[in-house]
Amino acid sequence: MLTRKKLLLVLSALACSLSIFYACKSLKTQSVAAPASETSSANTSASTPRILVFTRTKGFYHESIPSGALAIVKLGQVNGFTADTTSDAKYFVEDSLKNYSAVIFLSTTGNVLNADQQVAFERYIQAGGAFMGIHAAADTEYDWPWYNKLVGAYFASHPKQQNATINVIDKSHQATSFLPDKWERFDEWYNYKNVQPDLKVLANLDETTYQGGQMGDVHPFIWYHEFDGGRAFYTGGGHTKESYSDPLFLRHLTQGIKYAIGNNAPLNYSKSYAVKAPEDNRFTKTVLSNDLNEPMELTVAPDGRVFFTERSGKFYMYDPVAKQTKLLYDFPAKAVEKYLNGLIGITLDPDFKENKYIYFFYSSNTGEQYHQK
Numbered sequence: 603m604l605t606r607k608k609l610l611l612v613l614s615a616l617a618c619s620l621s622i623f624y625a626c627k628s629l630k631t632q633s634v635a636a637p638a639s640e641t642s643s644a645n646t647s648a649s650t651p652r653i654l655v656f657t658r659t660k661g662f663y664h665e666s667i668p669s670g671a672l673a674i675v676k677l678g679q680v681n682g683f684t685a686d687t688t689s690d691a692k693y694f695v696e697d698s699l700k701n702y703s704a705v706i707f708l709s710t711t712g713n714v715l716n717a718d719q720q721v722a723f724e725r726y727i728q729a730g731g732a733f734m735g736i737h738a739a740a741d742t743e744y745d746w747p748w749y750n751k752l753v754g755a756y757f758a759s760h761p762k763q764q765n766a767t768i769n770v771i772d773k774s775h776q777a778t779s780f781l782p783d784k785w786e787r788f789d790e791w792y793n794y795k796n797v798q799p800d801l802k803v804l805a806n807l808d809e810t811t812y813q814g815g816q817m818g819d820v821h822p823f824i825w826y827h828e829f830d831g832g833r834a835f836y837t838g839g840g841h842t843k844e845s846y847s848d849p850l851f852l853r854h855l856t857q858g859i860k861y862a863i864g865n866n867a868p869l870n871y872s873k874s875y876a877v878k879a880p881e882d883n884r885f886t887k888t889v890l891s892n893d894l895n896e897p898m899e900l901t902v903a904p905d906g907r908v909f910f911t912e913r914s915g916k917f918y919m920y921d922p923v924a925k926q927t928k929l930l931y932d933f934p935a936k937a938v939e940k941y942l943n944g945l946i947g948i949t950l951d952p953d954f955k956e957n958k959y960i961y962f963f964y965s966s967n968t969g970e971q972y973h974q975k
Contacts, residue, residue, distance in 0.1 A: 649866070650682065650683065650684055651682070651683040651684070651703040651704070651863045651866045652683065652684045652685075652686065652701060652702050652703055653674075653678070653683055653684070653685050653686070653702055653703060653704045653705070653706060653859065653862075653863070654685075654686050654687075654688070654693065654698075654699070654702045654704075654705045654706065655671050655674050655675075655685055655686065655687040655688070655706045655708050656688060656689070656691075656693075656705060656706065656707050656708065656710060656714075657671055657687060657688070657689045657708050657709070657710065658689040658690070658691055658710055658714040659689075659709070659710060659711045659712060659714070659738075660711060660712025660713055660714055661711035661712035661741065662711050662738070662741070663711070664709040664711075664737070664738060664841060665843065666709065666840065666841060666842055666843045666845065666846065667708060667709050669843045669846040669847075670708050670709065670736065670840060670845070670846045671685075671687040671708060672846075673846035673847070673852060673855075674687075674706065674708070674855065674859070675687065677852060677855065677856050677859070681856055681859075681860070683703070683859065683860075683863060686702075691714055691715050691716070691719050692719075694715055694719035694720075694722050694723050695718075695719070695722050696722055696725065696726070696871070699722060699723065699726040699731065700726070700729075700869055700871070702726075702731070703731075703732065703862075703863045703864075703866050704731070704732035704733065704734060704859065704862040704863050705723070705726070705731065705732070705733055705734070706733075706734045706735075706736065706859070706862075707733070707734070707735050707736065707739035707742060707753075708736050708737075708739070708840075709736060709737045709738040709739065709840065709841075710738060710739055710741075710742045711738050711741045711742055712741075712742065712743075713742075713743055713744075713745065713746075714742060714743065715743065715746075717878055717879070718878060720743075720746060720748070720749075721876050721877065721878045724748055724830070724874075724876035725871065725874035725875075725876045726832075726869070726874075727752065727829070727830050727831060727832035728830055728831040728832065728873055728874040728875060728876060729831065729832075729869040729870050729871045729873055729874045730831055730832055730867060730868075730869050730870055730873070731832045731869060732832055732833045732834070732835075732862035732863060732864065733752055733753070733832065733833070733834040733835075733862065734834070734835045734836070734858055734859060734862045735753045735754075735834070735835070735836040735837075736836075736837055736839075736840045736855070737790075737792075737837070737838060737839060737840040737841050738757065738841075739753055739836065740753055740754075740755055740756055740757045740792060740794060740836070740838070741756070741757035744756060748830075750796050750798070751798055751829060751830070752829050752830070752834050753834065753836060754797065754798050754801050754822075754825055754827065754834065754836050755794035755795065755796055755797040755798065755801075755822065755836075756794065756795050756796045757792050757793075757794065757795075758792070758793045758794055758795040758816070759792075759793045759814075759816065760790050760791060760792050760793065760814070761791065761812070761813055761814020761815075762813075762814070763788065763789065763790045763841065763842070764788065764791075764812050764813065764814075765786060765787070765788050765811070765812065766786070766787065766788075766789070766791050766807060766808065766811050766812035767784050767785065767786050767807075767808040767811040767812075768781075768784070768785040768786075768787065768805045768806070768807060768808070768823055768824070769783070769784060769785075769805060769806050769807075769808050770782065770783055770784070770785055770804065770805045770824075771803065771804065771805060771806060772802070772803070772804045772805075775802075775804050775826065775857075775861070776857040776860060776861055777804065777824070777826075777835065777837075777854055777857040777858040777861055778804045778805060778824065778854070778857075779857075780853065780857075781805075781850070781854065784808070785805070785850075786811075787839065787848075787851070788842065788844070789838075789839050789840070789841050789842055789845065790841035790842070791807055791812060791814065791815065791823075791838070792823075792838050793814075793815065793816040793817055793821075794817065794821075794822065797822060798827070800827050800829070801822060801825040801826075801827050802825060802826050802827055803822045803824070803825045804824040804825055804826065805822075805823050805824040806819075806820060806821045806822060806823055807821040807823045807838075808821075809821055823837075823838040823839075824836070824837045824838065826861065831873055831874075833861070833862060833864065834862075835858045835861050835862050837854065837855070837858055839851060839854075840855075888920075888922075890908060890910065890918070890920045890927050891918065891920075891927050894912055895912050895913075895914055896912055896913040896914065896944075897910060897911070897912055897913075898910075898911050898912065898913050898944075898945060898946055898947070898948075899911055899946070899947050899948050900948070901948055901949055901950050901960075903950060903954060903955075904954070904955050905955075906922040906923075907919055907920065907921060907922065908920040908922070909930075909948060909950075909960065910948070911945045911947075911948050911962070912945065913935075913944035913945055913946070914935065914944060914945070915932050915933035915934065915935035915944065915945045915964070916929055916931075916932050916933075916945070917929070917930050917931045917932070917933060917945070917948075917962075918930060933945050933962070933964050935964040935965055943965035944964065944965060945962065945963075945964040946963045946964060946965070947962065947963035947964075948960065948961070948962055948963075949961050
């Protein structure tokens with residue numbers, strides 16, 4: 603029999619195990635950067651914004667990721683939002699993403715989502731979701747053009763870590779309103795490529811203050827924009843562990859997150875339209891003939907036979923069982939370039955399986971007179 607003290611301990615342990623982490627139903631939940639008790643709270647109200655901090659890397663791994671993830675969790679605890687952290691891409695399904703006001707890519711690298719997960723994320727943004735990229739989020743998914751448009755630019759190169767000055771050119775945004783006009787920091791300074799034209803740039807790197815800049819006078823480093831039904835914010839800082847104990851940088855991150863969350867409006871998946879593109883290898887290539895002269899049209903019978911024509915009048919059939927093509931008939935069609943005449947079209951009767959009718963459109967001639975049939 604359980605004593606009252608033991609019973610209370612059991613109930614306490616059970617309550618601790620109920621910390622909320624949204625995900626697809628078939629997955630076990632997990633927290634990457636910190637214990638579950640630190641990354642989420644069972645006491646969070648339904649109206650409290652919830653964000654997902656994604657940390658997967660398939661390329662370079664930034665040692666600052668754990669520090670950054672834990673810092674964002676703590677920022678949420680004092681700023682009215684809850685942060686879940688994971689490096690598991692299997693959480694990129696609608697059943698999970700629909701619970702988040704924003705998704706943060708924290709120094710992700712390489713191809714971190716498969717085709718199904720990419721579609722799920724596109725649909726999340728189209729439903730009104732939000733994205734925030736930190737540092738190497740720009741070093742992610744180079745073969746996914748949609749992501750390039752979302753994040754705003756791709757990483758191109760960087761020099762050694764050093765001090766540099768960030769020129770804050772727009773203080774009307776909540777993430778930059780409190781920053782000095784010239785923000786001096788030590789970090790890793792990215793050069794970017796494929797910079798999108800619709801970005802609202804908040805700050806540029808001053809390439810005269812460090813070595814290795816390759817973008818000239820206009821070197822975007824902090825920006826935001828609305829895209830495909832959602833909104834996105836990006837900051838290039840955050841390579842170093844020290845960034846996540848810098849009060850000014852943390853305030854900058856906090857306001858970037860709050861911009862992404864916005865008014866925490868419910869997602870509307872009726873606006874989502876992304877679908878998965880068929881795989882390139884879904885087709886089997888079958889060569890019907892290697893020696894055709896102006897092939898015009900083909901049609902496939904219910905039994906798999908393929909009927910096709912040449913403009914000069916030849917009518918062929920490919921037999922999928924024998925894997926052979928043979929000439930069935932040579933129409934008296936006159937292929938005249940001036941009028942685009944000849945054996946032009948072919949189609950099967952809707953009841954071909956029963957009546958075996960095939961219809962042709964072709965031209966013939968009587969002397970200099972041409973007839974279309």
